[in-house]
Amino acid sequence: MPVLISAPVWFNMLGRLHRNRMTRMTMTSRPFLLAVLLPAIVFSPLTAQGGYGSAVGVVGDDIIVLKPTYGQGPGAALVYGRDIDGGWQVMDQLGAFARTSNGEGLSPSIAVSGDMLFVAAADADVRWGAHVFQQNALRAWSNLESLELGTAPDGGEPEWNYEALTGVLQPPLRTVASDGDRVLVASIGEFGGAVVYERSFDSGSWIERARFERSEPEPYDGFGVSLGISGDVAIVGAPQHGRSGAAYVFSRDRLSGDWREAALIAAPSPFPNSGFGTAVAIDGEVVLIGHPGTSESRGIVVEFTWDDTRETWMEQDRIAPRMREVGDRFGSSFAFRENEMLVGAPGTDEGRGGIHRFVRNRRGDVWQAVEIFSVQGGEPGFALGSSVAIGPDVAVAGAPGADGGMGRVAIFSRPANGRWGVEGEWLSLSSELPMITGGEVLCTDGQAGQFECNEVDLLAFLPLTELGLTAGSQVLAGGVTDVWGWTDPETSREYALVGRIGGASMVDVTDPSRPVYVGLLAVEDGTAQDIKVYADHAFFIGADSTGMPVFDLRRLRGVSAFPVTLTADARYDGIASAHNLVIDTQSGFAFPVGASGGGDTCGGGLHMVDIRNPTTPTFAGCYTDTEGLVWAGRTHDAQCVEYTGPDDDFQGRQICFASNETALRIVDVTDKDDPVPIAAATYPGMAYIHQGWLTEDQRYYYMNDELDELTGLAQRTRTLVWDVAELDDPVLVAEHFGSTTATDHNLYIKGDRMYQANYQAGLGILDISNPESPEEIGFFDTTPYGENPSTLAGAWTAYPFFESGTLIVSSTQEGLFLLRPAGC
Known part of the structure; x- marks a missing residue:
């Protein structure tokens, strides 16, 4: 956000x-x-x-x-x-x-x-x-x-x-x-x-x-x-x-x-x-x-x-x-x-x-x-x-x-x-939504219990207090933010890592209808606003002086009594506060973005960190752009990859697709001492370029604008599709409009499906087998309070990358949803 x-x-x-x-x-x-x-x-x-x-x-x-x-x-x-x-x-x-x-x-x-x-x-x-x-x-x-x-x-x-x-x-x-x-x-x-x-x-x-x-x-x-x-x-x-x-x-x-x-x-x-x-x-x-x-x-x-x-x-x-x-x-x-x-x-x-x-x-x-x-x-x-x-x-x-x-x-x-x-x-207001575990709730006639849905079943739901958030505390009122996943390569157990004030809640979701709160990846006086995993280590950033804590998730194998509190194995202090965290898991580089409040902020742009040795992260370089809305040069989010897409000029290079608030910036960061901007693109009705993700062939980039619905520039939830076959000439080829006015947030792509967290409308799933003509094929509304207006509360992130097909969704004031789309 x-x-x-x-x-x-x-x-x-x-x-x-x-x-x-x-x-x-x-x-x-x-x-x-x-x-x-x-x-x-x-x-x-x-x-x-x-x-x-x-x-x-x-x-x-x-x-x-x-x-x-x-x-x-x-x-x-x-x-x-x-x-x-x-x-x-x-x-x-x-x-x-x-x-x-x-x-x-x-x-x-x-x-x-x-x-x-x-x-x-x-x-x-x-x-x-x-x-x-x-x-x-x-x-x-x-x-x-x-x-x-x-x-x-x-x-x-x-x-x-x-x-x-x-x-x-x-x-x-x-x-x-x-x-x-x-x-x-x-x-x-x-x-x-x-x-x-x-x-x-x-x-x-x-x-x-x-x-x-x-x-x-x-x-x-x-x-x-x-x-x-x-x-x-x-x-x-x-x-x-x-x-x-x-x-x-x-x-x-x-x-x-x-x-x-x-x-x-x-x-x-x-x-x-x-x-x-x-x-x-x-x-x-x-x-x-x-x-x-x-x-x-x-x-x-x-x-x-x-x-x-x-x-x-x-x-x-x-x-x-x-x-x-x-x-x-x-x-x-x-x-x-x-x-x-x-x-x-x-x-x-x-x-x-x-x-x-x-x-x-x-x-x-x-x-x-x-x-x-x-x-x-x-x-x-x-x-x-x-x-x-x-x-x-x-x-x-x-x-x-x-x-x-x-x-x-x-x-x-x-x-x-x-x-x-x-x-x-x-x-006071009515109490939180009740926990749902022990058996899946099928989506029937547009409902899974009290939740509106289409082609998405509910496997389990954990409200805030079941994620270790204490009733009556600032932690509870803060709710949850990002969610990411980790699969233990030895045991094949699947874990959800849920961001919150004070760290990240760990949930074992191996049996998705019977999730278990494992404990907390704790950080003192900080938050886990955005979380990523690399080489069996969790990294996160947040507000205040969180820095970038690093946790060895393999320590969970030796835990027999739950819940447990794990402190960080290492902490990168090259930044203090950051808004999002990007990791290129192929190269082993992390990119905190939107940094402020201490350390080398890189002007809020790409702060590059070598994490190939996860517990000894080291500063690698900066890229500060000219675009930005909160301030010039500020990157809100990005995806950085080892490029294997259709543009032969950049094969094997490390390319970042940065959402810089007022422009989509594509930049070559292979040389950390001398990153090179390739292109910048904008579009009619732009309000706030927020986040995006590449298709698996790296031909198309799907992007969301977080404020176009809220400002009235888009009358319904809008997703933008860019053809990036030529990295120096990105072309907007399609816009997909949803069925509500809800604000779109984070989106991720797996195969020919796009999974997007749309705040008040919850999860939305698009079929992108025809990339320039996406079609909605499913949804699950995580906020059962009526209409779905454009506001900044509700589904924050939908993580689709578990091999089991379990889909986990964080919803800010509700908790953690475990879902199964049709066909999974």
């Missing part, structure tokens, strides 16, 4: 965040009050976090929980209600937005106003601000419309560059607030912007009325991260404005209807980068502003009231918990209803988090701390209180850091006696 940017703090990535983000927002059940929070985030390209609980709300007796990103189903606002036994069940899933791009997620912000629900959009074009839903008397929801924030694309050929790439992968976030008859939507970017909509009494639709203009705009100050609106007054937080953050107040002239800036409220305490304005709320002539980073992140909430005499907002109260704690981030979220308020402190107790309840005193001028809500089973990093909402008899708080970023919410109830139950109950 393409490289994604990591950011240690959210404000460095405003407007550049991907669909798997950990976020916070707050809201109230009162129709005129909403506050929104987008907090600290660390995003890893390996981690497909769901962010469940990043925004929450209460509608009558129901609760709303947002899951903004793909992973175990589409991004959606989930509506929960109590069943007859008192448990919470999903009653509705609001996430099928016909007006938006296929597969996009949602921004982590919702607003509730009476029977209306507004869910912030996240399309890359920033055309839409929010999606509008309404609940009827039977508690059913319908999608009314989407609020247009920008303009529709003009249909022309857009400029495609790194900025456009990040706009697709990390669309600018939006936030939303509502007070009933008005909706306020912000788009967070370089300078941000906020738009007011009013509902037409005639048509019932929402009409844009104003775009806020502010007096002191600063780039990337977070303008719009938090919003609130009440009648003719609105407040917009800018938590990175100036030294400590600020909040803008806007007011509407009742005669002209014009909105103007009325005040700029600066942080009352001068602590740098303290996030004043991270959360805001307004109720008539009262404004609440969160200041979670003040005084060693022992946060506060500051209350301001309107002073008619001075015609300004005056500080009224500083709200803090009874016992303040360093790093508690108190004030990161809050919600109030009538005379009570909940305040989130997601950093307290080593990041377990907590919720503080306050009530107004009898005079109504001071908030008094009453009690602390908590839930048993919280762990460091859960960040409970990142979002909060309160209703008459139920309160809900998000813990988007729980389960490694998958997220949970805590629910607190107030029974008839009027006293809150301060000990809450956890609510």
Whole structure:
């Protein structure tokens, strides 16, 4: 998959965040009050976090929980209600937005106003601000419309560059607030912007009325991260404005209807980068502003009231918990209803988090701390209180850091006696798919159990926890990545090597209906994002400082007790982080590509390593190209071979076919000191040249473009076929379009079959006996959640090279599938 940017703090990535983000927002059940929070985030390209609980709300007796990103189903606002036994069940899933791009997620912000629900959009074009839903008397929801924030694309050929790439992968976030008859939507970017909509009494639709203009705009100050609106007054937080953050107040002239800036409220305490304005709320002539980073992140909430005499907002109260704690981030979220308020402190107790309840005193001028809500089973990093909402008899708080970023919410109830139950109950997404072993499941009438299929049988399925990934950990949330295979030449046992955080899980698949988890090829503080095998040794690369660990797989012969943990026999430190690993098994050379973060990166191109002695890998050379999208010279993936194809000019040479993001580069790397580029080729509708594989006669090269479906440049899954009979003149001779809009990922060829992992559509098999006219002959959908949109979660790699015919497929948030295509 393409490289994604990591950011240690959210404000460095405003407007550049991907669909798997950990976020916070707050809201109230009162129709005129909403506050929104987008907090600290660390995003890893390996981690497909769901962010469940990043925004929450209460509608009558129901609760709303947002899951903004793909992973175990589409991004959606989930509506929960109590069943007859008192448990919470999903009653509705609001996430099928016909007006938006296929597969996009949602921004982590919702607003509730009476029977209306507004869910912030996240399309890359920033055309839409929010999606509008309404609940009827039977508690059913319908999608009314989407609020247009920008303009529709003009249909022309857009400029495609790194900025456009990040706009697709990390669309600018939006936030939303509502007070009933008005909706306020912000788009967070370089300078941000906020738009007011009013509902037409005639048509019932929402009409844009104003775009806020502010007096002191600063780039990337977070303008719009938090919003609130009440009648003719609105407040917009800018938590990175100036030294400590600020909040803008806007007011509407009742005669002209014009909105103007009325005040700029600066942080009352001068602590740098303290996030004043991270959360805001307004109720008539009262404004609440969160200041979670003040005084060693022992946060506060500051209350301001309107002073008619001075015609300004005056500080009224500083709200803090009874016992303040360093790093508690108190004030990161809050919600109030009538005379009570909940305040989130997601950093307290080593990041377990907590919720503080306050009530107004009898005079109504001071908030008094009453009690602390908590839930048993919280762990460091859960960040409970990142979002909060309160209703008459139920309160809900998000813990988007729980389960490694998958997220949970805590629910607190107030029974008839009027006293809150301060000990809450956890609510999370449905559990992982069940393990399937002990006997094959035939593909019959288009189904193999719950999985859609055609001409592919299911031999076994191991979910994440059966691959040694621990529930509740970052490892589990990270899911799995690449998969490769090894056959022991002495015992003929077949093993799957499955990439994950912390190393690679080893699975004995010799009996494919009874796979056995053998253990872990472990690496400290690293990942196994891409795996290859040479001379009975496993090599892999990953993010952080993984380097290239080397494992002698023959050690498995002496293992009798499972699971076992094997540490590396050697480690190549010529690189630190890399995105993919290429090995020419004929010559004994490895090529980490997309390297960064340490060592000799070769500009992200072909970093050549001699591995003929596997445990003493040595640097051999570099090839840095001129092509690239993330940066010039970056190679995303490649196939390198001892050339035996039809071009006589290059017989016996070592040739690499490099997917360089913006071009297919063919290069002669026989002389490691002087590699020679042969050709570069591109094509119409190019978005991101990702990976490819040669036919066995080396005449054709099948290639995938990872982002053409996601950007709309291809309406269905597209595979490109190149005739490379003349290496210096590759010719695009065919394009194959699949039956869904799913994004294509890694593909491999064995004989006259091509096996491709197509994320949400799972495995696809093409008959390529006529190379210029491929035909789909089978598929197996590894993500049984409905439609198959273009997004970057699902089937990652399909490995077809076992002599037994067993096909192994890794699916990021599901696990490992063992399959058998028809005829095998």
